[in-house]
Every structure is written in C-alpha cells, then in structure tokens.
Amino acid sequence: MSCMHKYRLGLEELDAAIDGVSGGIGILVEGPSISGKEAIVYSLIRQGLDDGEGVVLIPTMETGENVLASYGNTKNLRVVDCMSRPLGLDRLDSANVKYVNGPGDVTGMGVWTGRLLAEFSGRPVRLCIDSLSTLLMYSSLQLIFRFLHMLNGKVFAAGGLSVGVVDEGMHDQKTMASLRQLYRAALELKEGEDACYVRAVRLTPLPTPWFRFGEVIE
Template sequence: MYRYEIGIPMIDREFGGLRAASNVLILAPPLTYAEHLAYRMACPRAGEWTIALSTDERAAEVVGAFRKQGAQRNQVGIIDAVTKSSVPTLRDTAKAKFVTSPLDLTSMGIKLSRMVEDMWREGVMADPPGPIPPPIRLCVNSVSTILMYARLEVTFKFLHVITNRMKKFEGIGIYILNSESFDERTIATIKQLMNIVIEVRTEDGRQSVERDFRVIGVRGRTTPWIRYFYDDGTLTIEEWR
C-alpha cells in the first residue's frame, strides 16, 4: 500500500510515512501555528496532489503557504469558503473553487468530489503514469470554524463522509481542531473519525514560547514529544533521536 511522507522526520524515517487511507486530527491550542504543521504534512510530493479545504484563509494565502513548502502550483487545489462572501462574482477554475461560507457544507462536498475526479484523471493520463490510484492529500483548515457555523451533529456527518472518501481514495486527510475552544464531548466525537491524533502543546518559558507535539496511533504507538519552531514563514521540526 502507498505510503505518504509527511515531513516529520521521526515518522518518515521510522515508519516510512503514513499509510494510505489515514485520517489525522491535529488537536492544537491557539497561536501554535498548527495550520503550518498541517500544510507541511499535506504538501504533495512528486506525482501527488493536494486539496485544501479552507474556512480560515483565502485561496491565495493557502497556495502561497504550499509553495513555500515546495509544492508546484498545479499540484494544489483549493476549496475556498472565505473569499466569495466579499467577492461574490468569483468563478471556479480547475484548481480553485469557491463556496459562499463555511456553512455551505453541501457545496464543499460536491466540489471536493469533482476536484478529486479531475486529479485522478490527470494522474491516470500522466506521462509517465504515476501510482494508481493517484495519491491525494486533503487538508481541512479548520474543523473549528465549521463547528462555529454548524451543529456538532451536522459537522460530524460532513466529516464522516469526507474521511470515508479519503479511505476509499487511498489518500490521507489532515484536519485541524482548536483544543481549547470546545468541550470534551465535541473533541471525543471528532476523534472517533480519525485513526491518528497529533496533540500540540505550548509552554511560556522565561525567554521564549516552546511548542511541541506528539503523534498518537501510528502502528498503535505514541511518539515522544517533538519540538518545533516557526519563524518568518518557515516551520522547523527538531530531529528526535
């Protein structure tokens, strides 16, 4: 089965990345740059595609973030639920599709399916052809914003469909949830849909803010806490030995 390198040295080196059909929840407090950790994990390698479903940032900002990670523009598709509310005349393109708000979950799901179909078609027709099925990464930034617009039951049903699609397509999904904005019941409900959880924590030291994370669920194991840094658009993950 295809494996996805995710830019976390320990996971890529020790486990060969994540196996296809994985869904990963990044559970993080505010101001920890969790979206940049998600973009790093979702960044496509050669022969891969990424779809970013953005409820927090405009399409141009998301594309820019992936370009900084090394992705080519034609490898990334955006479903933007932010921009159209202020620019209602926007029209969809092959790699950028727009919905009116994060509440429009039906349109998000439809446009996600269409974009996956288009990317599969590109993968099958590529010369030379890549892996079959074509490897696709999904990044949802963020589940927190969807929960602000939709009830937990509605959000759960939407994510249930999306996570099952990623399993069916043999892709991987990366989903961000603010760990401090929701009660334990909400977090536990969303966790049910995931097979891997990344817990992020932060501590205010005397001179700097320290941030680290651990990965739970890779082959039934939990990694040690791994330190990371974010500075001027660059995310650096400390090597763990």
C-alpha cells in the same frame, strides 16, 4: 498505486519515527490555538505536493488566492475557497480554486471536494480541512459529523490520507470524542516556553516522543 503509497508528514524526525503513514487513514491535528499549528499544516501540504500527490485543501480562514501564493508548485493543489464570497470578492472558479458561499455552505463544500478528489482517481491523494473548529461555528456537530464521514469515506476508499485540524480548547468533550471517531490517529501539539512540540498518537504502538518543530511567536 495509492494503496501501497506511504504518506509523509513533512516533519523529518516525526516521519523517521513513524516510517510513513499508510493510506486509508485519518489524522486529527489537535491542540490549543498556537502559532505552530499553521507550520504543521503547511508542512503537511508542502510534503504532499513535493511527493507528487494530489492535495485538496479546505481553508476556512484564507482565500484560495492567498493559499496558492503560499506554495510554489500548485499543479496538484486544489482549494475549496470558503472566504472570498463572504468578503465580497468576485471570483470565478478556476482549475485550482472552487468557490462556495462560506464556511456554512456544507453542501457546496461536499460537492466540490468530491469532484476535486475524483480528479486524482488512481493516485495518492490527501485531503486537509483547516479548520474543523471554524466549520463547527457555522453548523451543528451532527451535520459536520455526517459531512466528514462522507468525505473521509471517499478518501479512505481511494487509499488516501485525510487530515482535520481542530482547536482543542474551543470544544467540549462530546465534540472532541465525536471528531476522534472520524480520525483514527492524531498529531498532538503543545507549546513550551520557547518552542512548539508535536507527537503522533495511534500511528505507532505507543505515542512517539515529543519533537520540536517551531519557535513560539509572542
């Protein structure tokens, strides 16, 4: 069952260092707006699909069709699309993609995400919101906090993994502190001269070493 399942992050050295992530936990992917953040999110989603988990993704800067095209096996991938309608694209809900009115439609996102999570009842499931920073451009911190608290409650009760992505430099300390209340652990990102690095915090007794995971793109 999902409560015994160990979640992998799709980053070989980091996965070896933390020996899998137990269900019922939230991870905040935080760092500056660097090119490597997309690679981290891709690895997290790809690993869940490869491991046969249910994956629910809320991308705030990509259409559902583009997301599906990024992954080969989409049988267990569900997407809440926030972008197609604001772009004027006429799309109908499908098994894989559900449409809401935009990044500010928190109610619609909550309804569809809850239904999609329920599709994977009794199975390992991971939820990823990419990104929280975009949601906070359209709604108040208080509203987003309640929204995330509700969704994380559903994920944690199911023994799942919840991932939120945030551009750290866009927010003040109060906002970051509030988000960290909702996600017990973190993947911290930084950029070196020629590479991007990641480490896990609060998934092990001490932070892991920094691991290289991608090249810097100028």
